[in-house]
Amino acid sequence: MLSRIKSHGLNGIGGFAVQVETDIANGLPGFEIVGLPDAAVKESRERVRAAIKNAGYVFPAARITVNLAPADMRKEGAVYDLPVALSILAASGQLGAHPNPAFVTFGELGLDGGVRAIAGVLPMVIDAFSKGETVFALPEGNAEEAAYVEGVQILPVATLAQLCEHVRGDAPILPHPTERWQGSEQRYATDFSEIKGQQGAKRAAEIAIAGGHNILLIGTPGAGKTMLARAIPSILPKLTYEESLEITKIHSITGATKGRGMIRERPFRAPHHGASSAALVGGGNRAMPGEISLAHYGVLFLDELPEFQHGVLEALRQPLEDGFITVSRAAATATYPAEFVLVAAMNPCPCGNHGSKIHPCRCAKSQIERYRGRISGPLLDRIDIQIEMPEVGFAELSEKATGEPSTVIRARVEAARERQRKRFAEDGIILNAQMNSRLIKRYCAPDAASEQLLARAYAELRLSARAYQRILKVARTIADVEDTEEITLAHYAEAIQYRSLDQSGREA
Amino acid sequence: MAREITAKEEALLWLNYATEYHARLFQKVAARFETVVEAKAAFAENAEDFSALPERVLTRLAEAQQSGFIERLLERMEKKNIQFTYPGDGRYPRLLQEISDPPSVLYYIGRIDPDPELSLAIIGSRHPTKYGIEVAKRFGYELASAGALVVSGMAEGVDACAARGALDAKNAVCPTVAVLGCGVDIVYPQANERLYDEIIERGAIVSEFLPGTRVERYHFPIRNCVMSALAHGTLVIEAAERSGTSITAGYAHDQGRDVFAVPGRIGDEMSAGPNGMISRGEAKPVFSPEDIFSEYSCLHVPAETREPANIVLLSSLKEEQRAICRLLKSGEMSFDELCESLTLPIGTMNASLTELQFSGIILSLPGRRYSIDSDRTRLKDI
Numbered sequence: 001m002l003s004r005i006k007s008h009g010l011n012g013i014g015g016f017a018v019q020v021e022t023d024i025a026n027g028l029p030g031f032e033i034v035g036l037p038d039a040a041v042k043e044s045r046e047r048v049r050a051a052i053k054n055a056g057y058v059f060p061a062a063r064i065t066v067n068l069a070p071a072d073m074r075k076e077g078a079v080y081d082l083p084v085a086l087s088i089l090a091a092s093g094q095l096g097a098h099p100n101p102a103f104v105t106f107g108e109l110g111l112d113g114g115v116r117a118i119a120g121v122l123p124m125v126i127d128a129f130s131k132g133e134t135v136f137a138l139p140e141g142n143a144e145e146a147a148y149v150e151g152v153q154i155l156p157v158a159t160l161a162q163l164c165e166h167v168r169g170d171a172p173i174l175p176h177p178t179e180r181w182q183g184s185e186q187r188y189a190t191d192f193s194e195i196k197g198q199q200g201a202k203r204a205a206e207i208a209i210a211g212g213h214n215i216l217l218i219g220t221p222g223a224g225k226t227m228l229a230r231a232i233p234s235i236l237p238k239l240t241y242e243e244s245l246e247i248t249k250i251h252s253i254t255g256a257t258k259g260r261g262m263i264r265e266r267p268f269r270a271p272h273h274g275a276s277s278a279a280l281v282g283g284g285n286r287a288m289p290g291e292i293s294l295a296h297y298g299v300l301f302l303d304e305l306p307e308f309q310h311g312v313l314e315a316l317r318q319p320l321e322d323g324f325i326t327v328s329r330a331a332a333t334a335t336y337p338a339e340f341v342l343v344a345a346m347n348p349c350p351c352g353n354h355g356s357k358i359h360p361c362r363c364a365k366s367q368i369e370r371y372r373g374r375i376s377g378p379l380l381d382r383i384d385i386q387i388e389m390p391e392v393g394f395a396e397l398s399e400k401a402t403g404e405p406s407t408v409i410r411a412r413v414e415a416a417r418e419r420q421r422k423r424f425a426e427d428g429i430i431l432n433a434q435m436n437s438r439l440i441k442r443y444c445a446p447d448a449a450s451e452q453l454l455a456r457a458y459a460e461l462r463l464s465a466r467a468y469q470r471i472l473k474v475a476r477t478i479a480d481v482e483d484t485e486e487i488t489l490a491h492y493a494e495a496i497q498y499r500s501l502d503q504s505g506r507e508a
Numbered sequence: 509m510a511r512e513i514t515a516k517e518e519a520l521l522w523l524n525y526a527t528e529y530h531a532r533l534f535q536k537v538a539a540r541f542e543t544v545v546e547a548k549a550a551f552a553e554n555a556e557d558f559s560a561l562p563e564r565v566l567t568r569l570a571e572a573q574q575s576g577f578i579e580r581l582l583e584r585m586e587k588k589n590i591q592f593t594y595p596g597d598g599r600y601p602r603l604l605q606e607i608s609d610p611p612s613v614l615y616y617i618g619r620i621d622p623d624p625e626l627s628l629a630i631i632g633s634r635h636p637t638k639y640g641i642e643v644a645k646r647f648g649y650e651l652a653s654a655g656a657l658v659v660s661g662m663a664e665g666v667d668a669c670a671a672r673g674a675l676d677a678k679n680a681v682c683p684t685v686a687v688l689g690c691g692v693d694i695v696y697p698q699a700n701e702r703l704y705d706e707i708i709e710r711g712a713i714v715s716e717f718l719p720g721t722r723v724e725r726y727h728f729p730i731r732n733c734v735m736s737a738l739a740h741g742t743l744v745i746e747a748a749e750r751s752g753t754s755i756t757a758g759y760a761h762d763q764g765r766d767v768f769a770v771p772g773r774i775g776d777e778m779s780a781g782p783n784g785m786i787s788r789g790e791a792k793p794v795f796s797p798e799d800i801f802s803e804y805s806c807l808h809v810p811a812e813t814r815e816p817a818n819i820v821l822l823s824s825l826k827e828e829q830r831a832i833c834r835l836l837k838s839g840e841m842s843f844d845e846l847c848e849s850l851t852l853p854i855g856t857m858n859a860s861l862t863e864l865q866f867s868g869i870i871l872s873l874p875g876r877r878y879s880i881d882s883d884r885t886r887l888k889d890i
Contacts, residue, residue, distance in 0.1 A: 197844045197848075198844060199843075199844060199847040199854050200843045200844070200847065200854060200857075200858070200876065202854075203854040203855070203858075220875065348874060348875070354874050354875065355873065355874030355875020355876070355877065356875055357842075357875075357877075360635050360637075360777055360778065361635060362635065364634075364664060364697065364699075365664060365697070365699045366697065366698060366699055387876075388843075388874070388875060388876035389876065390842035390843055390844050390845075390875050390876040390877065391842070391875065392844070393845075453862070453863070453866065456866045457862075457866065460866060478855065482855065489859070490855065490856065490859035491855075491859075493858065493859035493860075493862035493863055494855050494858035494859045494862065496862045497858040497859075497861060497862055500876070
């Protein structure tokens with residue numbers, strides 16, 4: 001007898017339909033899985049055998065052949081335990097008259113017949129849904145995240161026996177209620193009002209998030225670079241449903257969403273500076289997403305930027321420009337989105353005290369140059385805002401007066417982003433940082449007086465043409481934050497302040 | 509312009525090549541054989557007589573004895589415009605000759621004034637504050653303008669600033685001499701390459717180390733000794749309590765030369781050196797270049813003070829810019845301190861700073877600090 005069970009496979013954040021076919025024939029008892037299975041899939045033979053037995057069914061003593069079609073796509077992981085078990089039971093006639101149920105199913109089996117949650121459920125459901133499937137039988141632990149997809153029916157499965165009873169019609173499984181998008185919920189450790197002093201840097205962070213500009217914080221140890229970076233989640237604008245779905249898809253692939261449902265906050269990723277380039281941009285033989293994709297629609301924080309390996313930093317250049325990354329490996333190729341705001345922090349020199357009044361710097365000029373040289377010009381060019389954070393004196397640390405709370409700043413950020421969305425409605429972008437030179441020309445035309453100031457800055461700071469464009473973009477965002485359409489001289493002048501490294505380059 | 513060298517000079521270079529910077533050893537060997545020429549002859553005849561010398565010196569003596577060695581050495585020096593002089597030579601600095609064991613050969617590039625009317629060594633920290641930088645530049649400039657020779661070590665910081673200030677005195681003929689702790693043909697620190705070229709053009713780079721000698725840590729005390737010996741007095745600007753600067757000042761004392769120090773703010777790390785010397789009576793406090801001139805009363809040229817090109821009336825500035833300038837007049841401040849003292853919106857603050865910066869009124873310093881650009885601008889309160 002022959003059975004067919006529908007399942008699904010994953011490739012990047014896209015997927016492909018998989019048919020699990022089983023044939024049971026007379027002959028020497030045996031169990032073979034074909035159709036490009038990897039090691040984890042092959043191991044499923046043992047799990048399936050034990051699960052069927054412990055669920056109270058009979059594992060047929062016959063020659064069993066399971067085929068995962070299409071046969072030319074590689075199948076990975078323990079995803080197919082459940083469909084394979086179901087398929088064997090159907091083929092051996094233990095599921096009654098319906099050997100080919102209408103739902104799509106995937107899940108990992110325990111030896112006791114229990115069903116375990118797996119990684120990558122959301123992207124698979126979304127992909128299968130787009131290919132016309134509407135009913136899914138999934139591990140209970142994955143049901144919540146999948147139930148956010150509008151229009152699908154999710155059957156949460158706790159055990160193999162439960163699903164068999166459902167198929168036979170003895171005890172139908174109640175569909176998981178459709179989950180409602182409950183809105184964004186940003187958690188954060190530090191509020192902006194808790195940061196003492198550093199008014200200038202706080203403002204720069206606000207502008208960076210409002211316009212999607214990458215930002216580099218330069219300051220002596222203890223100036224509060226890391227603290228400021230960690231407070232940034234508190235001013236990130238609220239997530240929309242579509243953004244949340246996209247983020248959850250990526251995180252689902254790594255298995256981070258098991259039992260958690262949708263991700264409702266913008267990600268804040270802070271990999272250590274020992275990270276490899278595969279960890280940062282994605283890789284491994286299964287071409288998994290890296291930190292930059294996990295930071296999609298959120299913030300990627302790189303502390304101690306010059307300590308990262310050179311090659312790792314250079315690998316960031318292309319995704320910073322394109323907003324996506326294609327990870328190619330021998331076994332797999334996948335494209336992941338990677339639209340994030342880069343927040344980087346560094347010391348001004350190897351000893352960290354350059355520019356400090358309290359602890360004089362002991363570094364030779366050449367050492368400082370070498371240290372700063374570890375961040376290449378092309379990468380630096382892609383960071384719109386560079387700001388030095390002065391050291392914080394005791395007076396400021398002990399001061400009581402606190403700045404604006406994060407909620408106030410976030411309201412401004414959201415208003416500024418709304419302005420941008422309206423402005424770029426027909427341009428296919430949503431943030432000032434994404435403007436190309438044609439759009440810059442259209443939306444940031446300086447008046448005569450500003451033109452003069454910019455010309456001086458261009459000459460005195462010896463700016464590159466790219467840096468010049470960055471100033472225009474940042475000025476656009478400053479005007480948006482101040483809620484005006486017109487960019488004034490003051491906005492350009494402020495934007496020039498955010499080219500810290502260009503300025504100190506001149507001084508050195 | 510190949511220079512004909514005498515037998516004496518050839519013997520000098522021969523012995524100097526072997527003894528390197530060990531001036532006392534050089535003198536001992538020369539004295540044992542009456543003159544260097546005779547020493548060279550004696551070595552050619554019977555090298556056994558020299559067996560008491562260290563191994564390294566012996567091998568180098570033999571090496572330099574090979575025929576054509578000195579010629580090749582001179583050829584290489586000529587290519588790099590390196591000249592040399594020795595005690596007794598007309599071009600050898602008179603002040604240097606006064607010390608107990610002067611360098612047996614002094615190599616130099618540029619022009620040396622062997623007997624300047626007033627020569628002053630300016631020394632100090634490699635990491636001066638903005639105050640130290642300003643003072644070093646000012647003293648360098650005014651001393652050179654008045655015709656004095658400024659001696660420095662061309663190190664980063666105070667040394668380089670003093671040399672820079674001296675070179676800024678356009679009327680001076682020979683404003684500055686830099687003493688290196690390596691061969692004169694090696695630019696150290698590399699960052700001062702432009703300064704090196706300019707010093708050669710208007711003054712001289714000198715060193716007792718053989719051309720091609722690389723920098724070593726232990727060379728600096730030797731170099732410092734030559735620096736203080738080249739000057740009538742040594743001026744200390746900003747130094748930590750214990751540093752190479754105090755060693756140099758010690759040499760100046762031992763050589764019977766004057767030591768001056770510019771007082772600094774109490775409490776600053778970089779003020780501890782000069783203030784300590786003043787309080788211990790090791791150095792005379794100096795408040796302006798005139799104090800040094802009056803000490804020597806040899807130079808009467810009234811030092812012209814450099815007038816900044818840019819005179820700005822405070823009343824001509826925008827209100828918030830005026831407020832910023834008023835604050836900065838009493839010293840540099842960080843962005844945060846400015847924000848706290850003035851309750852301006854951050855945007856306005858940023859914008860004002862940019863405009864002031866590009867009008868040449870203020871200067872942005874590392875660590876997001878700002879100060880009045882006193883080199884370029886003088887503020888007037890009307």
